[in-house]
Structures are given as structure tokens and as C-alpha cells.
Amino acid sequence: MGSVTLSNLRKVYAGGQEAVRGVSFDVADGTFCVLVGPSGCGKSTLLRMIAGLETVSSGTVAIDGRTVNDVEPADRDIAMVFQNYALYPHMRVRDNLAYGLRNRKTPKPEIETRVAEAARILGLGEMLDRYPRQLSGGQRQRVAMGRAIVRKPQVFLFDEPLSNLDAKLRVQMRVEIKRLQRSLGVTAVYVTHDQVEAMTLSDQLVVMSAGRVEQVGTAIEIYRRPMTRFVATFIGSPPMNILAGTVEPGGIVALPEGGRVTVPAAAALAPGTPVEVGIRPEEATRRAADGASLRMRVDFAEELGATRLLHGKLGGQDFIVQTQLLDQAADGDAIGLSVEPSAVHLFDPGTGHRID
Amino acid sequence: MQAKRVTFGGTALPLALLAPQLAVTVVFFVWPAVQAVITSFQREDAFGLKTEFVGLENFRDLWADPLYLESFGTTMIFSAAVAVSALVVGLLLAVLVDRVSRGAEIYSALLIWPYAVAPALAAILWAFLLNPSIGPLTRLLRVLGIAWNYNVDGTQALILIVFASAWKQVSYNFLFFLAGLQSIPRSLLEAASIDAAGPWRQFRTIVFPLLAPTTFFLIVVNVVYAFFDTFGVVHATTGGGPGQSTTLLVYKVWKDGFIGLNLGSSSAQSVVLLVIVIALTAVQFRFLERRINY
Numbered sequence: 093m094g095s096v097t098l099s100n101l102r103k104v105y106a107g108g109q110e111a112v113r114g115v116s117f118d119v120a121d122g123t124f125c126v127l128v129g130p131s132g133c134g135k136s137t138l139l140r141m142i143a144g145l146e147t148v149s150s151g152t153v154a155i156d157g158r159t160v161n162d163v164e165p166a167d168r169d170i171a172m173v174f175q176n177y178a179l180y181p182h183m184r185v186r187d188n189l190a191y192g193l194r195n196r197k198t199p200k201p202e203i204e205t206r207v208a209e210a211a212r213i214l215g216l217g218e219m220l221d222r223y224p225r226q227l228s229g230g231q232r233q234r235v236a237m238g239r240a241i242v243r244k245p246q247v248f249l250f251d252e253p254l255s256n257l258d259a260k261l262r263v264q265m266r267v268e269i270k271r272l273q274r275s276l277g278v279t280a281v282y283v284t285h286d287q288v289e290a291m292t293l294s295d296q297l298v299v300m301s302a303g304r305v306e307q308v309g310t311a312i313e314i315y316r317r318p319m320t321r322f323v324a325t326f327i328g329s330p331p332m333n334i335l336a337g338t339v340e341p342g343g344i345v346a347l348p349e350g351g352r353v354t355v356p357a358a359a360a361l362a363p364g365t366p367v368e369v370g371i372r373p374e375e376a377t378r379r380a381a382d383g384a385s386l387r388m389r390v391d392f393a394e395e396l397g398a399t400r401l402l403h404g405k406l407g408g409q410d411f412i413v414q415t416q417l418l419d420q421a422a423d424g425d426a427i428g429l430s431v432e433p434s435a436v437h438l439f440d441p442g443t444g445h446r447i448d
Numbered sequence: 449m450q451a452k453r454v455t456f457g458g459t460a461l462p463l464a465l466l467a468p469q470l471a472v473t474v475v476f477f478v479w480p481a482v483q484a485v486i487t488s489f490q491r492e493d494a495f496g497l498k499t500e501f502v503g504l505e506n507f508r509d510l511w512a513d514p515l516y517l518e519s520f521g522t523t524m525i526f527s528a529a530v531a532v533s534a535l536v537v538g539l540l541l542a543v544l545v546d547r548v549s550r551g552a553e554i555y556s557a558l559l560i561w562p563y564a565v566a567p568a569l570a571a572i573l574w575a576f577l578l579n580p581s582i583g584p585l586t587r588l589l590r591v592l593g594i595a596w597n598y599n600v601d602g603t604q605a606l607i608l609i610v611f612a613s614a615w616k617q618v619s620y621n622f623l624f625f626l627a628g629l630q631s632i633p634r635s636l637l638e639a640a641s642i643d644a645a646g647p648w649r650q651f652r653t654i655v656f657p658l659l660a661p662t663t664f665f666l667i668v669v670n671v672v673y674a675f676f677d678t679f680g681v682v683h684a685t686t687g688g689g690p691g692q693s694t695t696l697l698v699y700k701v702w703k704d705g706f707i708g709l710n711l712g713s714s715s716a717q718s719v720v721l722l723v724i725v726i727a728l729t730a731v732q733f734r735f736l737e738r739r740i741n742y
Contacts, residue, residue: 145642
């Protein structure tokens with residue numbers, strides 16, 4: 093019903109700047125798809141192309157199997173929630189919700205029931221006669237979603253909808269959005285630069301960088317098996333440690349200032365090949381310093397409550413280890429570390445691609 | 449953090465610093481205004497030898513004078529015509545420039561130029577273009593079958609001064625409307641287009657309501673301009689004629705006072721104008737600070 097299909101989509105601006113460089117992926121009906129990437133990676137442009145707010149330079153956008161490249165935004169059967177909510181400031185909440193329906197000449201009683209229903213779902217009942225300026229950030233956010241709901245579209249588009257809210261409200265609204273999408277069973281495409289939001293909300297995660305798709309998959313697939321160094325360091329917090337090293341015989345990678353890591357995938361590479369080793373902070377385990385294959389000097393520790401982050405140098409390169417609350421390592425200590433071979437990722441330093 | 453206040457020790461320095469501005473205000477504004485109020489209660493004899501206090505008689509005479517009431521009506525029509533036409537054209541140009549993607553700065557700069565022209569010069573320019581015997585536009589009108597001669601036809605004379613006055617004001621309105629349009633978040637219009645509002649509907653239901661504060665401010669400014677800054681326009685073109693047809697209140701003040709030498713009546717008229725401008729300003733401050741504020 094509400095599937096979205098992008099094929100080889102490109103966007104080149106008048107100045108020659110290429111914002112989207114050939115993007116293809118499918119979003120199945122009812123899926124929550126999150127586009128994530130650093131600012132300027134083209135994710136918002138991509139969303140706006142799906143909405144019809146940006147023209148398509150080449151390639152196709154299809155909604156529900158129908159190519160919509162030249163279809164007006166109003167006729168694409170989509171609804172969009174904007175970063176700044178884009179509520180009409182001179183209209184009451186009720187009129188904000190009803191505006192799109194009135195423009196579509198929906199019968200009055202129908203408008204009233206739909207507005208009432210949206211207000212009930214979002215808990216906006218008492219706010220219907222207020223103006224947007226009289227609402228808090230979270231309430232405005234709800235009105236923006238209500239404006240999307242009343243239309244009953246095939247696809248919801250979200251453009252960084254939570255970035256203007258404070259941290260606590262953001263977590264709360266995140267849960268509400270997910271619950272809403274589930275209960276309505278509607279397809280959603282959601283843009284964010286926040287990887288926690290991306291991981292928690294998505295059924296399907298699309299990681300973008302510099303106008304290209306780096307990887308598409310479920311959050312857990314991408315976390316467990318990042319296909320590029322970019323994805324590896326972008327998804328996960330704190331980010332994955334990347335260490336440069338060289339391959340030695342027997343599936344061993346040697347780090348420049350001592351230290352060796354066993355990586356099964358390195359066995360297939362010729363000795364002396366330069367590689368990059370990726371280790372997530374939570375996959376490195378504390379060992380006694382004596383006789384450990386990896387040794388790190390602790391520069392300082394960050395206390396996060398349940399866990400501690402030890403920042404230091406390993407083989408002359410920056411390294412972060414996530415340890416337990418009871419860990420006693422202090423600034424200046426030398427600690428030993430070990431890593432399960434299966435938890436080590438290997439990347440080509442030239443292309444950044446994963447080596448399996 | 450509150451900015452630190454600099455305080456002066458004595459009162460001499462602050463007074464000295466304020467003196468030039470105060471002097472200008474007192475000499476050119478307060479003094480004549482007070483003089484006008486005083487004179488408006490007096491009557492001078494024909495030879496200027498004797499002045500007597502007559503109370504409100506000058507004002508009563510005004511309301512009984514059909515010429516004054518006619519001038520009042522003319523001024524109302526004139527102000528409304530100037531404000532409406534300058535606002536509509538200014539808004540139209542602003543909307544067009546707002547839509548242009550390339551060269552918008554050039555259009556803006558060119559459209560602001562007329563504001564730099566003094567009202568009297570603007571008037572002479574239009575009087576030349578529409579001159580009954582040599583005006584190029586007159587010839588055009590004649591082709592269209594309109595006999596144009598503002599020296600004879602009172603309505604045409606009024607149209608001429610409306611044109612000359614509004615032309616300049618279009619620039620001013622354009623500038624404010626353009627700034628107003630550019631301050632409307634792009635995403636509002638995008639949301640409206642997803643909400644199935646076409647360009648005209650977007651303008652009517654989103655853009656125009658959001659421009660209301662600007663529009664209201666400009667209405668007041670335009671009316672004040674039409675009431676008080678148009679002496680030069682009338683003086684340089686029609687001289688208030690033919691007959692009484694373009695004698696605006698502000699022109700009549702001058703005519704009755706300096707040509708007719710009826711100082712009492714002229715002063716009473718300027719006091720009426722003073723009251724009008726105070727009222728307009730009060731309305732503006734009151735409303736701009738409240739209501740239309742998003």
C-alpha cells in the first residue's frame with residue numbers, strides 16, 4: 093500500500109553542487125525507515141524529494157508503485173512533520189489540523205470527526221482553541237503530528253522533528269512517535285542526525301554520507317556488521333575505536349607501538365598489508381597489565397553512572413574502553429585489555445570498506 | 449546580565465549633550481505648535497493692528513464652512529486612494545521580487561530609488577508626463593479616447609496628485625512588504641503546499657494574515673504621509689485647483705494663512721491636523737504593541 097521506492101535518485105543544485113548522488117532503496121509498507129547521517133549528507137534533501145518539495149534531477153521516486161517525480165506534494169498522499177513544526181501561527185490548533193482537509197474540500201462533519209479523533213490520540217483535547225504560541229514545545233510537536241494524522245496519508249515524512257526539544261522530552265516524544273506509527277500501521281520515513289534516535293526508532297536504517305547510501309539494514313545488523321569504517325564510527329556511542337596496523341602471518345594484526353590483535357579475517361591477507369582494526373569500547377575487556385596482548389595508558393576516566401569510559405592511548409592511538417562501575421583504574425594507570433577475535437572488525441584503510 | 453549603566457556626575461554635561469536636539473525641537477516644533485494653538489483662539493483685524501481673543505469661534509467657523517468640509521472630504525478620498533494604491537502596488541511588487549531567484553537585489557535596488565526623490569520633484573515629473581499639451585502619457589490617453597486635462601477637470605487633477613504621491617510611497621511599502629515576506633518561514637508555505645493549498649490560497653490564508661502587522665503599520669504611515677507630506681505635490685502641480693478640487697487640508701492651511709492671511713482660521717486648521725496626527729500615532733502605538741503580534 094504505502095511503499096516508497098527510490099531508484100538511482102540524484103539531486104544537483106543550480107550551482108552544480110550535488111546533494112544526492114544516486115540513491116536507491118525500498119521502504120516496504122508499514123515500515124519505519126530512518127535516514128541518518130552527519131549534517132550535509134543529503135538526507136534532508138532526499139526526504140524533501142520524496143515529499144515533492146525539491147525537484148528530482150534524475151532517477152525516480154515511487155510511492156505505492158506510482159512514479160511521482162512530477163506529482164505535486166499535495167497529490168502524493170504524504171504528510172510531513174517539519175523540524176520547526178511549521179504550524180500556522182495565526183490559526184488556532186483546530187484550524188491548523190483542519191487546514192489540509194478544508195483545502196481538499198472534505199465535508200465539514202468529516203473534518204470535525206477526524207480532528208476530534210487526532211486530538212484524542214495525541215491528547216490535544218483542551219488545546220484545540222489555543223494558538224501555537226500558547227503551547228509548549230512538546231505540545232507544538234504533537235499538533236504537527238496531528239496535522240499529519242488527520243490526513244490519513246500513506247506515508248509520514250519526518251524531518252528531524254525532535255531536534256528542537258530538550259533531552260527529556262525528546263526521549264518521551266520518540267516513544268510516542270514509535271507507538272503512533274505502530275498503531276496506525278503507516279509507512280514512515282524519518283530523518284535525523286542523532287544515531288540513538290535512529291537506532292531506537294528504525295525498522296530499517298539507512299546510513300548516508302556525502303550524498304550516498306553507506307548501508308541499509310536493521311539497526312542491529314548495522315551495529316554488528318558495519319560495512320564501512322564510516323558506518324562503524326557513526327553508529328554506536330561512544331564510537332568504535334579504529335586502530336591502524338599491519339597484517340602478520342596467522343591472522344594477527346600488529347599495532348605500531350606494540351600490541352597484537354587476533355582477527356580471523358586477516359588470515360586471508362598477505363603479511364605486511366596495512367589495515368584498520370575496529371573495536372567497540374564495550375567489547376574490550378580489562379585484563380591484568382602484565383602479559384596482556386594490548387596495553388593502554390589511561391589519560392582520564394568519564395563517569396556515566398552505570399559505566400565508566402576510560403580514555404587513553406593504545407599503540408600510540410586514541411582508544412576508549414567502556415568498563416564497569418566498580419572498575420578502579422585511575423588517571424595514569426597502565427591497564428591490559430583483551431578482545432574476542434569475533435568482535436574485531438577489519439577495514440581497508442584506502443577505501444574504508446569492511447574486509448571479511 | 450544587565451548592561452552597566454554609565455552615570456554622569458553633574459547635570460551640566462548631559463544638558464549640553466542634549467542641547468542641540470532640544471533646541472531644534474523647541475524652535476522648529478514646540479514653539480510653532482504652541483504659537484498655532486494660541487493663534488487658533490484669536491482673531492486679527494484686517495490691518496494686523498489688533499488681536500482679540502475669540503475662544504472656539506475659529507473652530508466653530510470651520511465646521512460651518514462648506515469649503516473646509518469639502519477640503520476635508522477631498523483629503524479623505526485622497527488619503528484612501530494614496531494608501532490603497534501604494535499598498536497594493538507595493539505588495540504586488542514585493543511578492544513578485546520575492547519569487548524571483550536571480551537578480552532580486554537589482555530589482556529591489558531599482559524599486560527603492562523613487563523613495564529618494566523629493567515629493568515636489570516627483571510631482572513635477574508626473575505633471576510633465578501628464579501635461580495636457582506636451583505630456584507623452586497624455587498623448588497615449590488621447591489615443592485611448594480619454595480627453596486628459598487636469599487643469600480643467602477636477603477629478604483628473606486629483607488622480608494626478610494621487611499618482612504623484614503614491615508613486616514615491618510604493619518604494620517604501622515595497623521595502624517593508626519584502627522584508628515581511630522574507631521573514632515568513634519557508635517551511636510554512638511548504639507545509640501549506642502539502643496541505644493542498646495552491647499559490648493564491650497560500651497567499652490569502654497564510655501570507656496575507658502573517659503580513660497583517662506590516663500592513664497595519666504601513667496603513668498608518670501611508671495615511672500620515674498622505675495627510676501631511678503632500679503639500680509639495682499639490683503646490684508643484686495643481687496649486688489646489690481647478691477650483692477647490694485638489695485643496696487638501698494641509699494645503700488649505702498654507703493657503704488660508706499665507707495667501708488669505710486669515711491667521712486665526714489657518715491656525716485652527718493646523719490644530720485640527722495636529723489632533724489627527726496625534727490620534728493616528730496613538731492608534732499605531734497601541735495596536736502595534738498588542739494584538740497583531742505573532
